[in-house]
Amino acid sequence: MASMALQLSLAAILLLLSKVSTVEAVAAWAVTDWGDAHATFYGGQDASGTMGGACGYGNLYSVGYGVSTAALSYAMFNKGLTCGACYELVCKLEGSKYCYPGKSITITATNSCPPGSEGGWCDPPKLHFDLSYPMFQKLAQPVGGVIPIKYKRVACAKSGGVRFTIHGNPYFNYILVHNVAGAGDVSALAIKGEKTGWYYMSQNWGQFWSASANVVGQALSFKITLGNGVSTEFSNVAPKDWKFGQTFEADNNFK
Structure with a gap:
């Protein structure tokens, strides 16, 4: 009986480890539960510097994305296959005095934040969102510069067809x-x-x-x-x- 109980216990542990491994195997750009990352901003107050970019969308206003956008760090960009994905972001109040409480934003990935930029925040394996200035200031005071955030994938709401x-x-x-x-x-x-x-x-x-x-x-x-x-x-x-x-x-x- 003791041997049987030991075998069952080992089986339960292996099952638990299997589930943990499965969770950890979810790619950073695909998480649908809240994950941890950081955010900065780029492109100027009018977001003119966010036009174009590594996804190829060009003028973000003419294609419908506007300023609700972000450049993703190397670890999240997935060689461009994450382009078009949407994320909800909130600023972690316990991590920065510059966060606005109760605020969240939804952005579309439209660019890459390459390694070596933004003081290394976009270097692998860091998870990072380089937001347009208008979107950053909805989450926190821009003087904060770099803020800790929670993020997760959400469905994209778009008007019209593909x-x-x-x-x-x-x-x-x-x-x-x-x-x-x-x-x-x-x-x-x-x-x-x-x-x-x-x-x-x-x-x-x-x-x-x-x-x-x-x-x-x-x-x-x-x-x-x-x-x-x-x-x-x-x-x-x-x-x-x-x-x-x-x-x-x-x-x-x-x-």
Whole structure:
């Protein structure tokens, strides 16, 4: 009986360790429970310096993200695959006298905060959000400079459908995906002409995806898979007379 009890105890311990390992294995950019990080700000009081960036979105106002954005540290950027993800942030009152109590913000990841910047706060393995100035000042007094925060992934609320901006040439498709709701972060993209099958694209950089396929003169459909594994098709997004440089909006989005 004692031997049986010992075996059961060991089994319970192994199960517990397995669960702990599973929790610890969740990537920093994917946590849906509160995690610890720090935040700074960049881009000036008008956030003009936050335009462009490592996700490829360009003018953040024209693509709908505005100033509710952040650059993520190397440990969270995930080589651009976290672009488009949304996070809720709160300032830790017990960690800084500059925090505003009861305040929280929701931001979209639109840029990378590279190693060596912001005094090393973005160096691996640190978890860090470099916020636009307008968003930082909603959490804390800017004089605080660096603040401790709690953060977690949340669903992105976007207006309208997913948008696709088509670049490239007849033999090289170069697609920017933006205004993505739900999990927000695109992990895979496929393109299909009305006369072709699916061409699976490769991440080029940020949220630019590329594939060598001649689909000029064909109506285009797309298939997106998000970082959480949810996949949706967007049919006939671009008409057959589409041109390079144009942006097309799907009739649907993720939830």
